[in-house]
Amino acid sequence: MKLAYWMYAGPAHIGTLRVASSFKNVHAIMHAPLGDDYFNVMRSMLERERDFTPVTASIVDRHVLARGSQEKVVENITRKDKEEQPDLIVLTPTCTSSILQEDLQNFVDRASRESDSDVLLADVNHYRVNELQAADRTLEQIVRFYLEKAKKQNNLPFSEEKIEKTKKPSANILGMFTLGFHNQHDCRELKRLLNDLGIEVNEVIPEGGLVTNLKNLPAAWFNLVPYREVGLMSAIYLEKEFQMPYVATTPMGVVETAKCIREIAHIVNSIDPTRKFNHEDYIDQQTRFVSQAAWFSRSIDCQNLTGKKAVVFGDATHAASMTKILSREIGLRVACAGTYCKHDADWFREQVLGFCDQVLITDDHTQVGDMISNLEPAAIFGTQMERHVGKRLDIPCGVISAPVHIQNFPLGYRPFLGYEGTNQIADLVYNSFTLGMEDHLLEIFGGHDTKEVITKSLSTESDFHWSPDGLAELKKIPGFVRGKVKRNTEKFARQKGIRTINVEVMYAAKEAAGA
Amino acid sequence: MSTALNETLVFECETGNYHTFCPISCVSWLYQKIEDSFFLVIGTKTCGYFLQNALGVMIFAEPRYAMAELEEGDISAQLNDYKELKRLCLQIKQDRNPSVIVWIGTCTTEIIKMDLEGMAPRLESEINIPIVVARANGLDYAFTQGEDTVLAAMAQRCPDICSEKIAKNNKENSSHPPLVLFGSLPSTVVTQLTLELKRQGIEVSGWLPSQRYTELPTLGDGVYVCGVHPFLSRTATTLMRRRKCKLIGAPFPIGPDGTRAWIEKICSVFGKVPEGLEQREAKIWDGLEDSLKLIRGKSVFFMGDNLLEISLARFLIRCGMVVYEIGIPYMDKRFQAAELALLEKTCQQMNVPMPRIVEKPDNYYQVQRIREFQPSLVITGMAHCNPLEARGIDTKWSVEFTFAQIHGFTNAREILDLVTRPLRRNNNLKSLGWSKLVKN
Numbered sequence: 001m002k003l004a005y006w007m008y009a010g011p012a013h014i015g016t017l018r019v020a021s022s023f024k025n026v027h028a029i030m031h032a033p034l035g036d037d038y039f040n041v042m043r044s045m046l047e048r049e050r051d052f053t054p055v056t057a058s059i060v061d062r063h064v065l066a067r068g069s070q071e072k073v074v075e076n077i078t079r080k081d082k083e084e085q086p087d088l089i090v091l092t093p094t095c096t097s098s099i100l101q102e103d104l105q106n107f108v109d110r111a112s113r114e115s116d117s118d119v120l121l122a123d124v125n126h127y128r129v130n131e132l133q134a135a136d137r138t139l140e141q142i143v144r145f146y147l148e149k150a151k152k153q154n155n156l157p158f159s160e161e162k163i164e165k166t167k168k169p170s171a172n173i174l175g176m177f178t179l180g181f182h183n184q185h186d187c188r189e190l191k192r193l194l195n196d197l198g199i200e201v202n203e204v205i206p207e208g209g210l211v212t213n214l215k216n217l218p219a220a221w222f223n224l225v226p227y228r229e230v231g232l233m234s235a236i237y238l239e240k241e242f243q244m245p246y247v248a249t250t251p252m253g254v255v256e257t258a259k260c261i262r263e264i265a266h267i268v269n270s271i272d273p274t275r276k277f278n279h280e281d282y283i284d285q286q287t288r289f290v291s292q293a294a295w296f297s298r299s300i301d302c303q304n305l306t307g308k309k310a311v312v313f314g315d316a317t318h319a320a321s322m323t324k325i326l327s328r329e330i331g332l333r334v335a336c337a338g339t340y341c342k343h344d345a346d347w348f349r350e351q352v353l354g355f356c357d358q359v360l361i362t363d364d365h366t367q368v369g370d371m372i373s374n375l376e377p378a379a380i381f382g383t384q385m386e387r388h389v390g391k392r393l394d395i396p397c398g399v400i401s402a403p404v405h406i407q408n409f410p411l412g413y414r415p416f417l418g419y420e421g422t423n424q425i426a427d428l429v430y431n432s433f434t435l436g437m438e439d440h441l442l443e444i445f446g447g448h449d450t451k452e453v454i455t456k457s458l459s460t461e462s463d464f465h466w467s468p469d470g471l472a473e474l475k476k477i478p479g480f481v482r483g484k485v486k487r488n489t490e491k492f493a494r495q496k497g498i499r500t501i502n503v504e505v506m507y508a509a510k511e512a513a514g515a
Numbered sequence: 516m517s518t519a520l521n522e523t524l525v526f527e528c529e530t531g532n533y534h535t536f537c538p539i540s541c542v543s544w545l546y547q548k549i550e551d552s553f554f555l556v557i558g559t560k561t562c563g564y565f566l567q568n569a570l571g572v573m574i575f576a577e578p579r580y581a582m583a584e585l586e587e588g589d590i591s592a593q594l595n596d597y598k599e600l601k602r603l604c605l606q607i608k609q610d611r612n613p614s615v616i617v618w619i620g621t622c623t624t625e626i627i628k629m630d631l632e633g634m635a636p637r638l639e640s641e642i643n644i645p646i647v648v649a650r651a652n653g654l655d656y657a658f659t660q661g662e663d664t665v666l667a668a669m670a671q672r673c674p675d676i677c678s679e680k681i682a683k684n685n686k687e688n689s690s691h692p693p694l695v696l697f698g699s700l701p702s703t704v705v706t707q708l709t710l711e712l713k714r715q716g717i718e719v720s721g722w723l724p725s726q727r728y729t730e731l732p733t734l735g736d737g738v739y740v741c742g743v744h745p746f747l748s749r750t751a752t753t754l755m756r757r758r759k760c761k762l763i764g765a766p767f768p769i770g771p772d773g774t775r776a777w778i779e780k781i782c783s784v785f786g787k788v789p790e791g792l793e794q795r796e797a798k799i800w801d802g803l804e805d806s807l808k809l810i811r812g813k814s815v816f817f818m819g820d821n822l823l824e825i826s827l828a829r830f831l832i833r834c835g836m837v838v839y840e841i842g843i844p845y846m847d848k849r850f851q852a853a854e855l856a857l858l859e860k861t862c863q864q865m866n867v868p869m870p871r872i873v874e875k876p877d878n879y880y881q882v883q884r885i886r887e888f889q890p891s892l893v894i895t896g897m898a899h900c901n902p903l904e905a906r907g908i909d910t911k912w913s914v915e916f917t918f919a920q921i922h923g924f925t926n927a928r929e930i931l932d933l934v935t936r937p938l939r940r941n942n943n944l945k946s947l948g949w950s951k952l953v954k955n
Contacts, residue, residue, distance in 0.1 A: 001557075001599035002584040003606060006567055011560040033622045033653030035537025038565045040898035050905035050953050052882070053898065059531055061654050065626065076532075083879065095559040096622045099590055126559070127587040476703050507707060507925050511802060 006365050006385060008315075008340035008403060013094045014039055015134030016122040017055055019142070019230075020090040022177040022206035027054045027086040027117075029076055031069065031097040031104065034059055046406050047178060056080065060096055069100075073107045074114070081115035087211045088118045088142070098126040118211075120145055132229040132315070133343060135177065139206060140233035146214035147241065156215055163218050163242055169268045169275070170200040172220045174246075175231025176207040181318065181402040182416050183207065189415035190226060193251065197264065198277055205234075218242040222267045226250055226417055228317040228344065251417050252321035253425070254293050254329055258283045286419050293422035296430070297330050305433055309335045311372050313360070313382040314401025316341040318416070320351040322381050322400050322425075327355040330429060335375045336360055338368065365389075379432045384408070398432040464490050467502040474506070488513050524859055524869050526846065531875035534898045535820035535844055536914065537562070538651040538661030539619050540569050544918070545665055546579045548699045551727045553613035554580035555603065557631070558621030579611060585623055592627075597634050604642055613644065615672075615728040617665060620650035645728070647672060657844035659746040659821045659917060662699055666723055666750040669731065670697075670758060673723065676735035691739075691785040693720040695732045695760070697750055698743035700922060702726060707923045708743070708768060715782050715789055723750070734758040741781055743768055743922060746822035748850035764850070766857040769823070770830030771799040771927045776857055799924050803834075806931040809938055811835035813891035816884075819843045819876050820896045821917050825851055827894070828870060829858040830930065837867050839888050842876035892937065907950040909937040 013030060017039045020028040030036060040053040058076040060069060077089055091108050104121050112119035123141055124134040150156045158164035171194055176187045184207070191201050202220035203209060223238055223246040225231040235246035245267045251260035265279040287294050296302055310332050312323045316339045323337040337352045338360030339345070345361045352359060360371055369389045372380060380390045380397040384405050390397035399408055400416070415421040466474070477485050485506075492509035493501050539562055542554045556562055563582040583603050588594040604616055620631050635646040649668045651661035676693065696708070696719055709719045721732020723740075734740075740754045741763040754760040765780035766773050775796045782789045800807075815831055817824045819842025828838045848855065862869050873881075878899070885893055885908065893903055893910045900910045915933055920926045941950070 001589055001594070001603055002582075002586060003603050004563055004582045004584045005578070007560060007563055010564045013561070014564065033537075034531070034657055035535055035539075035565070035653040036561060037534055037898065038537070038568060040534060041896070042568060044898050044901045048901060050902060052902045056532060056879070060622070061531070065654065095561045096626065099623065099626050126561075127590065130560075473703065473706060503706060504710060507710070511799065511925055 008363050008365070008383065008385070010131040010403075011095060012124045012126045012129050012131060012134035013092050013122075015129075015131040015136075015230075016090065016092045016124055016138040018131075018178050018180075019135050019138040019206050020088075020092070020122075021054050022208070023088070023142070024208060024210050025054075025086050026088045026090065026211060027056070027080050027084055028090045028092050029073070029080060030055065030057045030092045030094055031073060032057050032060060032092075032094040033096055034061065036094055036096070043178060046404075046409055048406075048409065049178075054084070054086070060100070065100075069102060070107050070110075073104070074111045077107075077111035077119060078114050081111075081117045086117050088120060089115070090138070090142075091119065091121045093122065093124065093126065095126040118145070118149075130343075132341065135230045136233045139175070139177075139230060140237050142211060143205070143214055143217065143234045144237055146211055147217070150215035157219065165221055165271075166200065166202060166219050168200050169198065169272065170202040170220045171264075172202050172217055172223045173204045174223050174225050174234050175227045175229075176204055177230065178207065179402075180227075180230075181315075181404055181408060182410075182414055185413055185415040186226060186417040186421070188413070189418035189420050190224065190251070192420075193257075193261075193418045194224075194264075196282065197261065197268075197279065198275075199264070199268065218244060220244070221271055222246060222264070224264070226317075227315075228320075228347070229315055229341065250317050250321050252318070252421060253325035254287055254291060254419075254422050256321060256324065257418060257422065258287065291419040291422045293329065293426045296426045301430070302330060305429075306331045307333050308379070308433065309333050309375065309377040311336045311338075311375055311377045311380050311382070311386075312356070312400070313338045313340075313368050313380075313386055315339060316344045316348045316351075318401035320348055323352045323355050325425060326381070326429070330426075332429075333357070335377055336371055338362065338371070379429075381429075381432075396432040398428040400428070464493055465500045467500055470502040470506055473503045485510075522869070524855065525871045526874065527871060528874045529877040529880060531877070533819065533842070533844070533876045533878045533881075534896045536569060536658040536896075537565055537653045538656040538658055538664065539566065539621060540658060541651060541661030541665060542566065542580050542619060543569065545617075545662060545699060545724070548701075549615070549724050549726070549728055551614035551729065552579060552617055553607050553611055553615070554617045554619060555583050555607065556580065556619040556621065557583040557585065557600075557624050557629070558619075559585050559623050562621050562623075579613065581607070590623070590627060596629055597638070600634060601638055601641065604638060604644070604646070608642055608644055613728075615645045615647060617647045617649060617668075619661075619665075620648065620652060622652045622654050625650065625652050625654055645672065657820065657822070659744070659823070660749075660845065662744070663747050663749045666697060666699070666747060667753040669724060670734065670750055670753045673731045673734040673758070676733040676738055690716055690787070691718075692737055693733075694718070694739045694741065694781070694785075695721045695723060695734060696741055696743055697723040697754065698747055699724050700743060701920055704920050704922050704926065707925050711774070711778060711923060712781065714791075715778060715787055717781060717785060717787065734760055737761075739763055739784065741765060741777075742850070743777075744823075745826050745851055745854060748847040751850050764853045766829070766854045767826045768922050769826040770833065770930060771796045771803075771924050772833045772861070773826055773830060773854075773857070774922070774924050774927075776853075780853065795924060799927055803927060803931055806928070806935050807834055809935045810891075810931075812837070813938070814839055814888070815892045815894060815934075816881075816888065816890040817841045817843075818878065818881050818893065818895040818899065818913070819873065820913050823916050823921075824894075825854050825858060825872070827916060827930070829854065829861050830927075831934065832858070832861050832865055832867060832870075834931070835865070838870040839890055840881070840884065841870050841872045842881060843872060843874055846872060846874045892934065905952045907952075909941050911937050 017028050020026050037057045043049050043053045058073045108119050108121045122138050176183045223235045225235045225248045238244045247263045249260040251257040312319050319339045323334050326332040327334050334356035336358050337356040339348045340363040365385045372389050380386045381400045383401050383403050387397040489506050489509040539556050546554050631648045635648045639646045647668045649665040651664045736759040738760045740760040745767050755762050763784050766776040768774040768777040775792050779789050814837040816839045824841045824843045828841045894913050900912050903910045921930045
């Protein structure tokens, strides 16, 4: 048992649901007790999703415990098959179903005989993997299932011996999915980047993809896996089965974006050596004149940031990229870089080697908080949790990674990847620090003195007497409306000619005011 | 579409495939209510993830609750439950020094049959802090019923009332025997309801729960109890059967009509003639007229997730609305008898058809019915709000009714503010001409 208040990565089934519900026309059925369908709320609220989330629960209740859930699960699958006619139904186990140890695979086999949809059991163990690992695994499972199915039915758009590639160079983008940190914006930016390079986008999965199109995946020249956490397993599978090369360098920051482009160019040129696209010119042009980030770090504003201390924490992809950007491209000192992706710790260490003073691998937020308060950095770049630590310690924080709030699903265009991404990151870094500086100056010069004045005007000496119970009640009212309540009550008392204000007068006033 | 006027209330039961919060969410309001408590939820990452997302910002305020997160070793019984819990509880005692630790049992502890009730007394005497066990799990309960399981367990811990005290009470306040109200409410609402009864010469001798665990009310034979929430049926049963209290079955003090009926019922039990209640109710209704204008004749559909539905529907019918359907997770017809009777009476007086009451609803079928009825307002959980709004249907997020102050005369406006907000908002936007925002 572990005493836990907060966690960075969710339980395994969330990862599976995120992948399943990102595909079009795929329905997930959770084998779970009442109330575990909280995923629908997250998707509907955080992503402000307009459509009903294609996730339902096959409820585990007392009857199920007594009788087993076979009938119910099979019935729920076939029912969903008729109601929504999805291409695929993914039966998703939860922590509850892991300990019930029912033969879910058997239910899936039975249900798939009775329904027109394909039916899959998500192969994830709740107690061994977290949300991100489960997402990676589920994506690979679905990709594998459809490619093997196509193979079996001899339905691949090419023969086994010779894979038919697209005429023009093309790429699949793997790992864009729902509730991902700025995923939609990143996806748009990557498409733009590939387009600039004269590369077509073959398939984007899972977000917005159709499972029936998965058989076209091998037609692309290569796979692009922008995030470390999700998509890598699928890319490795496709490399092994269909000899597809992949690029797993995250194009975040000026240097890494260039590196990613060079890797892409290398693959494309080796397949088609006649191609005459000068990617070095492109990188140079973008770096020096299109993206503002290179110029920004050279400008005198940025001089002030030199050597300032920062702490970075987040998922492996974003924390590693951010550490490199801060230290290599902006000249900050990263006192500590960390990630909660414990399963990927070795990769992370290798990435940030030489770019930070120390590395922190933990999924315990109190450890991160302690580290921050010990180091007292000038700014933090982390998740929503670090933002709150920063608030408490009065240190500004830029949010660079999930877990996130609704605020991190902006409507405006805010990619973190590609050249536009470098601009966004530069703004994020710069704004965090100037705010910190302003705060500091305010403190030195005594701050704005408006606070006192406002308080005074709200509590003008009145000729009313507040009884102790009235005062106590007034204190219970939240600070931001207390002044208004007090004024309204006194106004009411004045009208009624009441001199002493007690609780009863307060509520009488509230009722009279009708608010 | 069947629009035939129902003569009596119709009760139906569907498949139970509906969206609601897990009952462990009661932790979020109970730890704030009971100031010296600590809530330990014994469950998995799934429970923890739900709590941290459902409670949003509160989590960052160093709450007095935590997860005892079960790991693989706990499930396969490689680790000793008792030792593990002792270790965690000692840590809590050291860090927070609470007056009570409440263990919340979850689905997992049920399935692996962890004997929390058996372990608690042993550990309690060892670490010297009371441990209350509540099984608020998703296998058996929905959302607000979590509070019910906690209060039922807490009722057992209330000190016994001694006969001298009853005698003393009768001497000092000879007009009536002791009255304890049950149901967790913000302290301002507690004050309001207490005052309301005081006006009728009725003293409230205690609340379950109280502001602090150490101030739990005394209970026993001869104590009268009355509930303020419709979802407290287990607590009511415990109070009657185990603590020998007398239950006053009344409608719930939600809306001015409900509040008046609630007070009248308590008065009648104590043989008092209510004073000035009628005028008071009328005055509150007068004050609400501007809101009532907005909703009269409009229709409403409750998808059902928090068990407040019957009382809210009754109030809204009195406001002049038509209710198509009252979805509700669980319907205790005995505990809610007086509320159901008032609902029926209200329908007759307002001359509207009796609503269908659908227990354990099926959200898929409900959405079909909503498409058919096109109600003016759907009261539903967050999972369905945005998709319905995008289809041009006004919605109100039901969970807000659980967190807003809706009890008593003073807060009637609060309920109407919640109900009219989507209508007011969408009135403002109506002229823009884009109420449907999905492609089809």
